[in-house]
Amino acid sequence: MTEQHSPWAQPDTQVVLAPVGPAPTIQRTAEPPRAAPGYQSGRVSGIGVPPIVPPPSFPPPGGGGGDDDDPVKRNKRILKVLSGGAVAVVVVGLVVILVSLMTGNANTPGGLFGNRPEGPSDTRPELARRCPPPTIPPEAPPGGTEVPAGPRISDEESGISYKQFGAPWEPWDNAWVDRGDLKVTYRIGQHFVTEPNYRGNNDYHATILSGHVPAAVNDGMVLDLKCVGDQIAADVRISFYPEQNTIEQISAKDLTLGGRPARLLKFRLHFSQVGLRAKSELVSIALIDLGKPEAAILYVSIPDTHRQFDPIADEAPESVRPL
Known part of the structure; x- marks a missing residue:
């Protein structure tokens, strides 16, 4: 039995074996196998397959050797570089914050912390912001609730009524x-002209007028009557009298009008204006807490040219009753 050899086990040089039987003694010179251009002979595995050429290797930047071929080392090096950059950014941020705090620029408008969100806006009425309710409401002296007899003026908008006086008073x-600051409107009451056309087309008046002002944010809130009264008096003074005026305080007291807490202010304003005979005016202001968001006001003014009507500065406020 002839032994079968793998064709891959043939030697590089062809060997011619002589036949077993007699045969013509013809011999041929063995030709060496020709290698294809670009290939080396001697390996069967290279026949017909291009040789594997390894990629050129470049040294890493700065020299050193061969860490780029190791992915673990390469990843560690990249992570190290990124970590160093992050630390540098944090350090720079901390330095900026410290400099801002040390130089006092942290809280300046437009500064590092200049864009803080604003709190909710205060939507309370102007008078409620200026005069918040007292923690302990003051005790009001007792007062009658009966309505005085006689003609009366009713101010439905303000929520009060008060005595109506005869001539020379008119509606x-x-x-x-x-x-x-409060922009109170006085549209109901009585008056008479004391000096007509004292300044062109202007008349000077004696008045008994009522109005109201938003003073709270919910029903039943107790008002700081002293603060509210002082604010109303200041607004009247700058609105209806010559700028160069002085005030003479007469009285300021808490009382009850028609069973409601109230405050009565009384003072005299002194002034001088070209063309005006009056040099002073008696003023009384009654402020009434009606237990509603709107506080009622009664404003009485009597020029010194008609002092015979001065008692009305007390009589009119004392006649006030809630509607």
Whole structure:
């Protein structure tokens, strides 16, 4: 049995074996196998397959040797570089914050912390912001609730009524809006002219007028009557009298009008204006807490040219009753 050899086990040089039987003695010179251009002979595995050429290797930047071929080392090196950059950014940020705090620029408008969100806006009425309710409401002296007899003026908008006086008083047919912070409008009441055309087309008046002002944010809130009264008096003073005026305080007291807490202010304003005979005016202001968001006001003014009507500065406020 002839032994079968793998064709891959043939030697590089062809060997010719002589036949077993007699045969013509013809011999041929063995030709060496020809290698294809670009290939080396001697390996069967290279026949017909291009040789594997390894990629050129470049040394890493800065020299050193061969860490780029190791993915673990390469990843560690990249992670190290990124970590160093992050640390540098944090350090720079901390330095900026410290410099801002040390130089006092942290809280300046437009500074590092200049864009803080603003708190909710205060939507309370102007008078409620200026005069918040007292923690402990003051005790009001007792007062009658009966309505005095006789003609009365009712101000439905303000929520009060008060005594109506006879001649020379007549119904008020105008609307005065003060130029102060509260912008109170006085449109109901009585008046008479004390000096006509004292300054061109202007008349000077004695008045008994009522109005109201938002003073709270919910029903039943107790008002700081002293603070509210002082603010109303200041607004009247700058709105209806010459700028160069001085005040003479007469009285300021808490009382009850028609069973409701109230405050009564009384003072005299002194002034001088070209063309005006009056040099002073008696003023009384009654402020009434009706247990509603709107506080009622009664404003009485008597020029010194008609002092015979001064008692009305007390009589009119004392006649006030809630509707």
